[in-house]
Amino acid sequence: MPFNSLPYLGFLIVAVGVYWLLPPRFRGIFVLLASLAFYASWDVVFVWLPLMVAAVVYVSGRQIQSDVSGAKKWMWTGIVLVLAPLILFKYRSFVVVNLILLAKAMGAQPFSLVAAIAFPVGISFYTFEAIAYLVDVRQRRVTMPKFIDLCLFFMFWPNILSGPIVRARELTPQLNFRKPFEPRFFFEGFDRVIWGLVQKNVIANMLGIWVDRSFSPRAAGSPSTIDGWFLAIAFGLQIYFDFAAYTNMAIGAARLLGVTLPENFRQPYHAATPAEFWSRWHMTLSRWIRDYLFFPLNAKWQGAPVPLYLSLVGVMALVGLWHGAGWNYVLWGCLHGMYLVAYLVFESFKTEHAFLGSRPAAMIWRVLTLVGVSAAWVVFRATTLSKAGAVLTSMFYRFAGGRAFGGEFYVFTFAVVLLCAAEPAILQRLTEMEEEAGADGLSLFRVVGRPIAYLVGLLLFLLFDENRTQFIYSQF
Amino acid sequence: MLPDHAAIYDAAREAASQIACRPIKEGQRLVTSGLIDSLSVLKLISLLEKKLSVSIPPETLQPEDFDDVDLIVETIERVAEPAS
Numbered sequence: 001m002p003f004n005s006l007p008y009l010g011f012l013i014v015a016v017g018v019y020w021l022l023p024p025r026f027r028g029i030f031v032l033l034a035s036l037a038f039y040a041s042w043d044v045v046f047v048w049l050p051l052m053v054a055a056v057v058y059v060s061g062r063q064i065q066s067d068v069s070g071a072k073k074w075m076w077t078g079i080v081l082v083l084a085p086l087i088l089f090k091y092r093s094f095v096v097v098n099l100i101l102l103a104k105a106m107g108a109q110p111f112s113l114v115a116a117i118a119f120p121v122g123i124s125f126y127t128f129e130a131i132a133y134l135v136d137v138r139q140r141r142v143t144m145p146k147f148i149d150l151c152l153f154f155m156f157w158p159n160i161l162s163g164p165i166v167r168a169r170e171l172t173p174q175l176n177f178r179k180p181f182e183p184r185f186f187f188e189g190f191d192r193v194i195w196g197l198v199q200k201n202v203i204a205n206m207l208g209i210w211v212d213r214s215f216s217p218r219a220a221g222s223p224s225t226i227d228g229w230f231l232a233i234a235f236g237l238q239i240y241f242d243f244a245a246y247t248n249m250a251i252g253a254a255r256l257l258g259v260t261l262p263e264n265f266r267q268p269y270h271a272a273t274p275a276e277f278w279s280r281w282h283m284t285l286s287r288w289i290r291d292y293l294f295f296p297l298n299a300k301w302q303g304a305p306v307p308l309y310l311s312l313v314g315v316m317a318l319v320g321l322w323h324g325a326g327w328n329y330v331l332w333g334c335l336h337g338m339y340l341v342a343y344l345v346f347e348s349f350k351t352e353h354a355f356l357g358s359r360p361a362a363m364i365w366r367v368l369t370l371v372g373v374s375a376a377w378v379v380f381r382a383t384t385l386s387k388a389g390a391v392l393t394s395m396f397y398r399f400a401g402g403r404a405f406g407g408e409f410y411v412f413t414f415a416v417v418l419l420c421a422a423e424p425a426i427l428q429r430l431t432e433m434e435e436e437a438g439a440d441g442l443s444l445f446r447v448v449g450r451p452i453a454y455l456v457g458l459l460l461f462l463l464f465d466e467n468r469t470q471f472i473y474s475q476f
Numbered sequence: 477m478l479p480d481h482a483a484i485y486d487a488a489r490e491a492a493s494q495i496a497c498r499p500i501k502e503g504q505r506l507v508t509s510g511l512i513d514s515l516s517v518l519k520l521i522s523l524l525e526k527k528l529s530v531s532i533p534p535e536t537l538q539p540e541d542f543d544d545v546d547l548i549v550e551t552i553e554r555v556a557e558p559a560s
Contacts, residue, residue, distance in 0.1 A: 139536045279510055290514050291538045299534030303518040344515075 001041040003161075003249040004200045004461070011038065012193070016256045020181050027177035028152060031257065035157035039122075042161070046120035049085060053130050054147070054154045056081045061137045061144040075138040082130040089119050094325030122161045124322055126154050128288055133168045135292055142168040149175055158253035162246050164264045165284040171261070179258040187450065192252025194457035199245035201464040203416055204472075207238040210409045215381050221390070224402040228394035232374040234413045235381045237420065240268065242472045243282070267423050269373075272366045274339035277373060285322075289315060309344070313337030323380075328388065332380040339372050477558060479528050481549065487527040488548040495520045500545060507543045514539045524548070530556040 001008040015034045022030055040047045060078025064071045087095075133153075136142045144150070152175050159166060214223065214231050223231060247264040254261045264283050271277035278286045294315050301307040313334055320333020343365070350356045375392060382388035394400060403410075437443035478484070492500040495516050506512045512520070517539045521532050533555060541551040 139538075275513065279513075291540075295514050295517070295537075295539055296535060298515070298518055299521070299537070302522060303515060308515070 001038060003246060003253075004197055006465075012253055012256070016189075019177075019257055024178050028149070028175060031157075031175075031177065032148065032152045032155060035152070035155040035160065038157040039155060039160060042121050049120050049123065050126050050154045050160065051151055053082050053085070053126055054151045057130050057133050057154075058144065058147050058150050060134055064134070064137045065144055071138050075134050078134045079131050082127055082134075085120075086123055086127045089123060091321075091325045125163045125165055126160060128165050128285075128322075129154065129167075132165075132288060132292055136168055142172065145172055156254075156259075158250045158257075158259075159261055162243075162250070163282075163284055164247060164250065164262050165288050166261060171259070174259045177257070182258070185255055185258045187446075189252045189254075189256035190454060191450075192248040192255060194252075194454050194461075196245040196248035196252060197461040198457050199241045199248065201461050203419075204238050204242035204245060205464065206412060207234045207241070207416065210405060211235045211238055211381065214404075215383060215387065222394045222398075222400070223391060223404060225394050225399045227402070227404050228378075228391045229374075230405075230410060230413055231391060232378050232395060233417065234409075236269070236374050236377045237413065237416045239377065239381075239472055240265070240420075241416070267420070269370065269420050270424065271369055271373075272362060274336065274343050274369055274372065277369055278336070278340075285319070289319060293318070305348075309341045312340050312344075316340065328379055328382060328385060331385070332376050335372070335376045335379065339369075339376075478530060478553065478556060481553070484528060484549050484552050485545065487524060488552065489545050491520055491523045491527060492542075492545055492548065494523065503544055503546070505543055507539045517542050520548075524552065525559070528552070528556070529559045531559050532556050 001011060011034075015031075019027055019030060019034075036047060039050065056078055060074050060081070063074040064078075067074060133142070137144060145153075149172065153168065153172055154160070156171070156175070211231060211234050214227075215235075222228075244265050251261045251263070262284055266280040266283065268277055268281035271280050294311065297311050297315070298308055301311075314337070316333040316337030317330050318333065319336070320329040320331070323329045323332075346356065346365075355361060375395065378391045378395070379385075379388045382391065433443070433445045433449075437446050479487070489500060492506060492512075496506060496511050500506070504511075507514075507517065518534075520542055521534060521537075524530070525532055530552065532552065536555065537551065540547075542548050
């Protein structure tokens, strides 16, 4: 049941309706059952896996709390146990294929192992939530809830497939479902769900048609310079609108139940520096990496430059590997790590040279950030490194003329660029319109504008439903 | 022995202002507002250690433990040890 499908919308409306009709004491168990049914609709074979992760966290977490001297040992035991299924299901084929290649390169006897096995959806996301949970219990930031509440935390359907990656302390207190109904839950929820449907079906999927065709292994030769740039930009926009669509629908579904999930995006292509890009893109993953990997590592080394630079590239390579078991993802992560290092080095010279702190220098960094992010997307998207090399060569080195697409590709991509550019102003205006109407007041925007926007959004979703594809991040 | 609460508060406010390169008001968010990043938090820890002659073990900390002046004071009182 993908979020952008009529069966899911039916499920959502029925589940939200039943939820608010039930007495509060039954809502938790109802959401757990609905979440199990939702996950089973994706992956009936692996529905036990998030429950097993919950059981591991429950047992380890209780031991961490009760056995103070052995808390560290229990935390690491729990982390190893929850990481094991992720490595087994997600990285097994990557490890096996690379071992075989290494053995061949070293002239050893060829061997074969079963490499490919099924991949449970959402595993990367709930595994990270589980690790954070165990660390937070060890750091006494949270206490262990009842087992059923822990199952609900890991199974909660709005965010089980692809995040946002939530912390125990922001979601667990909300899962008692005691909030009384407020009309704004519906407005805020449906705003996000319907905008998500439009972002996915109209924008991301349309761009995907051109991008998929050009990056497919069957696509011939190198693109022209202009096509290379347009493809890099189009994929950057596709993956943003695809993941932002999913996130909006996840946040919207939770909001319909009165639950607030953390935001994942803040207009990432408006970032002025590589570091700022990561505070605007997939914010809950960035936060996880910062709190549970980058900060503890560098606190140990007290921020010394060489370990800091090495750890930045290493941590970003891991971020790449988290996205998928492939060298292109590792390379994408390393590129971002190098951008971050380059910016840190630049910053260290800022106090000595006045020009480096000037507006033109800031403008140059803004452009470099956009160019660097776009180039890295090519590596991320390309099915082979040679394909990535061909596109990047056309973009930066061997300039060639010609256009392989119809005018609609360039016009559509440019229109989406303009939409992205105008996004902060649009959001600002919408917020002002909400504030003008007051907390419970009626306004033209609420009575007429919003229903019309919902109707147009749903019509667009249905009109473009034939382009339906999987959300990109559901593969991660 | 750790310095008293008022001394820790003054040092925290001064160190936060120095790292953020602007005066920090009471309750002003540092990390969640994006005013300082995780690297600046490391610098802040090191500055606080010098100012207060304490040792702040970082293993059990997260950047958001330093999100405002009151939190910084609370964190220091919770985890800091007098420098040996």
